[in-house]
Amino acid sequence: MAYHDLQEYLTRLESAGKLHWIEQRVDPAWEVTAITRQVFDRYGWNARPALGFRQVGASEFPLVIGVVGGSPEIYALALSTTVEKISEVWERAQRHPIDPVSAPTGLCKEIILRGSEIDLGSLPQVVWTPGQDPGPYITAPVIITKDAETGRRNVGTYRLQLKGANRLGLYVGGAQHAARHIRQYEANKQDMPVAIAIGVDPTIVLSSISKFPYGTDELAVAGGLRGEAVPLVRCETVDLEVPANAEIVLEGFLRAGYREQEGPFGEFSGYMSPGGQQPVIELTCISRRRTPIYHSFLSQMPPSESSCIRSLSRSAAVYHHLRHVLGLPVRAVHFTESGGASCVLVISIKKEYPEQVKEVAWGAWSLMNKEGKFTVVVDEDVDVRSPFQVEWAMSFHAQPARDTFMVNGVVPSGVDPSTASADIPQHDPRRRTGSKILIDATRKHAYPPPARVPAEFIEKAKQKWSEYGFR
Ligand SMILES: Cc1cc2nc3c(=O)[nH]c(=O)nc-3n(C[C@H](O)[C@H](O)[C@H](O)COP(=O)(O)O)c2cc1C
Numbered sequence: 001m002a003y004h005d006l007q008e009y010l011t012r013l014e015s016a017g018k019l020h021w022i023e024q025r026v027d028p029a030w031e032v033t034a035i036t037r038q039v040f041d042r043y044g045w046n047a048r049p050a051l052g053f054r055q056v057g058a059s060e061f062p063l064v065i066g067v068v069g070g071s072p073e074i075y076a077l078a079l080s081t082t083v084e085k086i087s088e089v090w091e092r093a094q095r096h097p098i099d100p101v102s103a104p105t106g107l108c109k110e111i112i113l114r115g116s117e118i119d120l121g122s123l124p125q126v127v128w129t130p131g132q133d134p135g136p137y138i139t140a141p142v143i144i145t146k147d148a149e150t151g152r153r154n155v156g157t158y159r160l161q162l163k164g165a166n167r168l169g170l171y172v173g174g175a176q177h178a179a180r181h182i183r184q185y186e187a188n189k190q191d192m193p194v195a196i197a198i199g200v201d202p203t204i205v206l207s208s209i210s211k212f213p214y215g216t217d218e219l220a221v222a223g224g225l226r227g228e229a230v231p232l233v234r235c236e237t238v239d240l241e242v243p244a245n246a247e248i249v250l251e252g253f254l255r256a257g258y259r260e261q262e263g264p265f266g267e268f269s270g271y272m273s274p275g276g277q278q279p280v281i282e283l284t285c286i287s288r289r290r291t292p293i294y295h296s297f298l299s300q301m302p303p304s305e306s307s308c309i310r311s312l313s314r315s316a317a318v319y320h321h322l323r324h325v326l327g328l329p330v331r332a333v334h335f336t337e338s339g340g341a342s343c344v345l346v347i348s349i350k351k352e353y354p355e356q357v358k359e360v361a362w363g364a365w366s367l368m369n370k371e372g373k374f375t376v377v378v379d380e381d382v383d384v385r386s387p388f389q390v391e392w393a394m395s396f397h398a399q400p401a402r403d404t405f406m407v408n409g410v411v412p413s414g415v416d417p418s419t420a421s422a423d424i425p426q427h428d429p430r431r432r433t434g435s436k437i438l439i440d441a442t443r444k445h446a447y448p449p450p451a452r453v454p455a456e457f458i459e460k461a462k463q464k465w466s467e468y469g470f471r
């Protein structure tokens with residue numbers, strides 16, 4: 001069953017005991033980020049609750065965080081599935097997307113504010129890296145733009161810096177789909193229409209943060225995920241459509257050719273990204289439901305919601321590509337959270353011939369050219385999610401001189417600070433070269449039998465466990 005809107009999903013999350021509400025008023029300048037950070041550091045990734053803040057500074061809108069990627073169980077609930085079936089659900093959605101449909105109206109039209117009524121100050125003004133971010137940011141926007149030539153829609157999540165009552169700074173990486181749209185409009189010296197939904201059915205924001213081929217309508221993938229078309233309504237002041245039941249919708253134009261300082265911002269690498277000259281969106285309308293809930297993501301130092309979500313989403317996407325597009329005998333795929341769900345990629349395979357290990361690595365690297373800086377391939381019996389087992393496989397199945405393969409001069413992750421010193425801006429060409437290593441930690445020849453106590457003896461010992469004085 002598809003969730004009608006964010007609030008219906010939150011009810012589900014709460015009844016599953018996975019949403020913890022904080023009732024007292026909190027200070028958005030430090031307290032939201034400090035509490036959330038402490039939850040991410042204190043609980044393992046299976047035990048983390050999502051958080052709701054009922055009163056955030058002067059804002060009337062409650063804030064929720066961790067509701068999509070607090071833990072794998074939460075992520076699975078967002079997809080109305082189980083942790084084991086996450087890859088399957090993504091695969092089905094990509095094979096069978098469902099186009100969105102137009103609706104006459106929706107919850108996001110309950111209140112419509114224009115002109116001098118527009119005030120971004122009404123949103124929770126959360127500072128995520130106190131003392132270093134230049135001010136508050138919107139971290140979970142679903143940003144809708146369209147291709148100037150084909151009119152095809154793109155939906156992506158790109159951070160927004162709050163810059164006053166009706167202005168937002170936008171950071172879009174150069175390879176992102178919205179960056180193409182910006183280039184198109186700016187080449188024509190036209191301001192680009194932008195619509196931003198905040199607080200949607202979680203399948204929509206999950207599609208928004210995921211990479212699909214250019215031209216894919218992320219809202220159709222969301223339809224496939226939820227098993228029902230996403231209803232859309234027309235915007236008031238821009239020629240775009242937005243999810244009808246979004247909590248809040250911001251409409252406006254990106255001013256052609258204009259740039260302003262954006263950032264620095266605490267990134268998913270665990271370091272501050274330097275920031276730089278970026279576009280600005282000027283709002284023409286805010287529409288919302290009467291009692292909206294504001295949605296945020298936690299990024300910065302892993303583990304974060306960003307690293308948890310991207311680990312699950314990217315692992316599912318690479319698995320789908322290797323297994324079902326390329327037909328390789330891949331068993332499991334895992335981007336580690338400590339690697340920011342970017343740098344360390346582990347893949348298990350039922351190897352058929354030695355060269356297949358490179359086919360697997362190249363397959364993954366071609367789908368995600370910036371990711372998998374350290375790619376480890378292991379045999380099918382090794383649990384890709386267990387750092388212990390992966391290190392064991394590297395230790396006893398690989399010889400560094402024989403079993404590693406390096407490529408230099410490839411595009412690195414844009415936020416990887418190891419490529420260049422901190423005073424070099426994020427888009428500087430000096431940050432554009434990186435390298436990758438493949439570690440083939442599969443067994444290459446006949447191995448001695450594993451030194452394990454036979455399962456039957458372990459079983460017998462377990463049956464007698466209490467006799468040994470254990471509880
Ligand atoms: C929490 C979070 C924050 C993100 N922030 C940004 C950002 O500020 N800028 C950006 O270019 N991508 C950001 N991304 C990544 C994009 O959302 C992602 O690459 C997505 O595929 C973009 O949509 P597109 O593929 O249609 O361009 C973020 C992802 C997550 C999970």
Ligand SMILES: [Mn+2]
Binds near residue numbers: 154211212215216218
């Ligand atoms: Mn896209």
